[in-house]
Amino acid sequence: MHQLSHRTPESWVGLVEENLDDFLRDHASNERKVCTSALQLLTQHPEREELVRELIVVAQEEMDHFRRVHALLDERGQQLGLDEPDPYMTRLRQAIRKPDVETYLRDRLLLFGIIELRGFERFRLLGDHLADERLRAFYDELARSEAGHYALYLKLARLYFPRDEVENRFQQLIALESEVLAGLPLRPSLH
Ligand SMILES: [Fe+2]
Ligand SMILES: [Fe+2]
Numbered sequence: 001m002h003q004l005s006h007r008t009p010e011s012w013v014g015l016v017e018e019n020l021d022d023f024l025r026d027h028a029s030n031e032r033k034v035c036t037s038a039l040q041l042l043t044q045h046p047e048r049e050e051l052v053r054e055l056i057v058v059a060q061e062e063m064d065h066f067r068r069v070h071a072l073l074d075e076r077g078q079q080l081g082l083d084e085p086d087p088y089m090t091r092l093r094q095a096i097r098k099p100d101v102e103t104y105l106r107d108r109l110l111l112f113g114i115i116e117l118r119g120f121e122r123f124r125l126l127g128d129h130l131a132d133e134r135l136r137a138f139y140d141e142l143a144r145s146e147a148g149h150y151a152l153y154l155k156l157a158r159l160y161f162p163r164d165e166v167e168n169r170f171q172q173l174i175a176l177e178s179e180v181l182a183g184l185p186l187r188p189s190l191h
Contacts, residue, residue, distance in 0.1 A: 001117070001147070002170070006178035008122055012186055013129040019188035021073070025081040026189040028069040030119075033089075034149075035062035037112060045105065051156050058149055065142060072138075088191035091180045095173060106161050110170050113153030114177050119146035122190060 016023045038059040042052045070080060092115070096107040120143050127140030157166045181191065 001150075002174060004117060004121055004178055005175065006182040008125055008181075009186070010125065010129060012122070013125055015186060015188045016126065017131065021076060021078045023188045023190075024069055024073050024076075024078065026084075028066055028073060028080055029083055030190045031062050031066035031069055033083075034112070034115070035059050035066060037108075038062060041105075041108060041112075048160065050159060054152055054156065058152065061145055061149070065145070068138070072135075086191065087184060088180060092173075092177060095176055102161075106157060106166070106169065107173070109153050109157040109160075110166070110173050111177075113150050113157065114170075114174050116146045116150035116153060117174075118177065118181070119143075119190065120150060 038055045042055040042059075045051055073080065092111055096104065096111060098104045098107075123139045123143035123146060127136055127138075127143050130136045130139065154166075154170070157170070184191070
């Protein structure tokens, strides 16, 4: 597993606990967005059978995460929120190169993998440190699932693109992700 150079401080968990409803709303919105991204990617590449097969499963799993986070909000008497501007995603999406369909696909596979890796890192922290036992177990399970998605996006990138090209671009994008996150205030949100 690749390492993220900017690590989330443990104090972030306290911020989440103090603003749990806001965090859950943001988390739900992120799960919905990654589900949509997986569906968009497979819709645009029907010729890539392995990608279609795998991303149908990813979309289903993200949709299930969305359903379960929504159920937690529901239980707490809370509703979903409207999508807020997300500086993290905006900056990362700006880094995606689109000179041709291939490069666009490569960059999205790598970036989606890195976003999953960050999800894994943050859910791992919640799964280790939240005071609420049930939430701890929930985030522990989600961390494993996002780690699997990270591995899958990377596997697809390596399946369709030369290994050196994938590694070089991955290193650029993973460095950028840490730089972007380190430049943002620590918030009770996924990013
Ligand atoms: Fe997810
Ligand atoms: Fe995921």
